[in-house]
Amino acid sequence: MIIGSHVNYGKEGLLGCVKQAISYNANTFMFYTGAPQNSIRKAIDMQDVAKAHNLLKENNINIDTIICHAPYIINLANKAKPEAWQFSVNFLKEELKRCELLGVSYIVLHPGSCVNETRENALQNICGGLNEVIDSETKVMILLETMAGKGTEYGINTNEIKQILNNIIYKNKIGVCLDTCHLNDSGVDMSNFDIYLDEFAKEIGLDKVKCLHLNDSLNPMGSHKDRHANIGYGTIGFDTLINIAYNPRIKDVPKILETPYIEDHAPYYYEIKAILEKKFNDHLKEDVLK
Numbered sequence: 001m002i003i004g005s006h007v008n009y010g011k012e013g014l015l016g017c018v019k020q021a022i023s024y025n026a027n028t029f030m031f032y033t034g035a036p037q038n039s040i041r042k043a044i045d046m047q048d049v050a051k052a053h054n055l056l057k058e059n060n061i062n063i064d065t066i067i068c069h070a071p072y073i074i075n076l077a078n079k080a081k082p083e084a085w086q087f088s089v090n091f092l093k094e095e096l097k098r099c100e101l102l103g104v105s106y107i108v109l110h111p112g113s114c115v116n117e118t119r120e121n122a123l124q125n126i127c128g129g130l131n132e133v134i135d136s137e138t139k140v141m142i143l144l145e146t147m148a149g150k151g152t153e154y155g156i157n158t159n160e161i162k163q164i165l166n167n168i169i170y171k172n173k174i175g176v177c178l179d180t181c182h183l184n185d186s187g188v189d190m191s192n193f194d195i196y197l198d199e200f201a202k203e204i205g206l207d208k209v210k211c212l213h214l215n216d217s218l219n220p221m222g223s224h225k226d227r228h229a230n231i232g233y234g235t236i237g238f239d240t241l242i243n244i245a246y247n248p249r250i251k252d253v254p255k256i257l258e259t260p261y262i263e264d265h266a267p268y269y270y271e272i273k274a275i276l277e278k279k280f281n282d283h284l285k286e287d288v289l290k
């Protein structure tokens with residue numbers, strides 16, 4: 001299984017990310033190129049990148065499984081302020097360049113929030129923005145994340161994701177990231193994940209799934225909330241999440257934990273262990289804090 005978690009880019013950039021992933025016994029990871037809430041980004045140190053790539057090789061981590069996540073401040077769906085929308089487009093372009101420098105092939109993107117736009121206009125705005133970002137030279141694939149339906153989010157069902165994909169010019173440069181918490185909160189019955197995969201396969205195609213965010217949810221199915229819970233500590237539950245993680249139809253898809261820290265400590269070493277052993281950890285907090 002290709003499994004890892006969100007890691008902090010921090011001072012050491014990609015090199016620090018690799019070190020954290022190794023400490024969690026992960027064989028992949030996901031990172032933001034800076035704080036997800038802002039646009040402050042520091043220059044990439046190519047010497048550190050070379051060191052990171054060496055460390056990846058030494059630990060048999062395939063760089064093609066590593067995922068970047070675009071910051072939340074990017075919103076391609078709303079164009080009420082054209083300059084703000086253009087800022088999102090430009091920032092996403094820069095993020096793709098940063099990924100290229102880092103040697104990372106995938107970047108997850110929230111499709112955006114409509115705010116006061118109609119869903120039809122939001123769709124046009126998203127596709128217009130993506131078609132401005134993606135050209136024939138683009139080397140990094142954007143992965144549209146399935147959303148919970150909190151507020152006015154776009155991309156909250158298979159049809160909305162399909163609508164975006166259908167309107168992208170360079171279709172082989174865009175994919176999808178499934179998020180188990182978001183799917184649950186959007187109304188998908190995760191205990192029948194194969195039914196969801198059947199629908200996705202029919203409407204879009206499973207080859208488009210390049211990443212899975214493996215999270216439990218604090219809220220019930222269909223709540224449209226988007227609050228992640230530790231593995232086995234939410235409404236989806238351990239057994240269902242294990243069934244999803246081991247589903248043979250998404251076997252080669254990297255699984256990324258975005259579960260909450262426990263009192264400022266990352267829980268990922270223990271959560272990854274529980275998933276690999278298929279054994280629920282009912283004393284996760286004690287383990288993480290010891």
Ligand SMILES: [Zn+2]
Nearest residue numbers: 145179213258
């Ligand atoms: Zn996610």
